[in-house]
Amino acid sequence: MSRVDDDAPVRPVDPTRDVEQMLRYAEELAGFWRETRGLSRRLAAAGRQDPPKLLIADDEVSLRMLVIATLAGEDYTVLQANTGPAAWAVAQEERPRLVLLDLSMPGMSGIEVCRLIRADPDLRSTHVVMLTGSQLSADQEAGLAAGADAFLTKPFRPLELLRVTERWMAMPERSET
Numbered sequence: 001m002s003r004v005d006d007d008a009p010v011r012p013v014d015p016t017r018d019v020e021q022m023l024r025y026a027e028e029l030a031g032f033w034r035e036t037r038g039l040s041r042r043l044a045a046a047g048r049q050d051p052p053k054l055l056i057a058d059d060e061v062s063l064r065m066l067v068i069a070t071l072a073g074e075d076y077t078v079l080q081a082n083t084g085p086a087a088w089a090v091a092q093e094e095r096p097r098l099v100l101l102d103l104s105m106p107g108m109s110g111i112e113v114c115r116l117i118r119a120d121p122d123l124r125s126t127h128v129v130m131l132t133g134s135q136l137s138a139d140q141e142a143g144l145a146a147g148a149d150a151f152l153t154k155p156f157r158p159l160e161l162l163r164v165t166e167r168w169m170a171m172p173e174r175s176e177t
Helices: 015-037 039-045 061-071 084-094 110-119 137-146 158-170
Strands: 053-057 077-081 098-102 127-132 150-153
Touching (some): 053 061, 061 077, 061 158, 098 158, 127 137, 127 158
Parallel strands (some): 053 077
8 A cells, every 4th residue: 555755855856767767667668568468470470561540640749659668660650730720630641540639729629520530431431539638528528428438537657658559550441330
């Protein structure tokens, strides 16, 4: 059982060091994941040549960096967008297999982008995992009503991101219902 020690010195946040440490941790996890459960072997066995595409759409650069460091490599082509309109444009052009979509972004919400993805015949089979810092069930209900497949609550650990990504990338394409 852990406890908080109110007398313990509090270290000020050093964004440079903390982000670098987080990225090193994410790279270690990504390497371990690829070695032990890598998707590339299954894709090669299935005869697929190009790695599947994943779009991370979030206005927080640190979160996009974490996702890129965790998932980039031979298993996925990781694309990124920092606004709702940019996410929609990248999705239309690149047709990713999975979109990690922030609920709240500038220009257009993740809910709106998800609705557009579901309305586009070329993208309806794309899996969408909404990213949210909110625990509100109304936000999750709105996302599911827009066509999201799942939610990932921020902050999340890199290993959790790997598991969610592996699950949705390995699933068959979404049916067009």
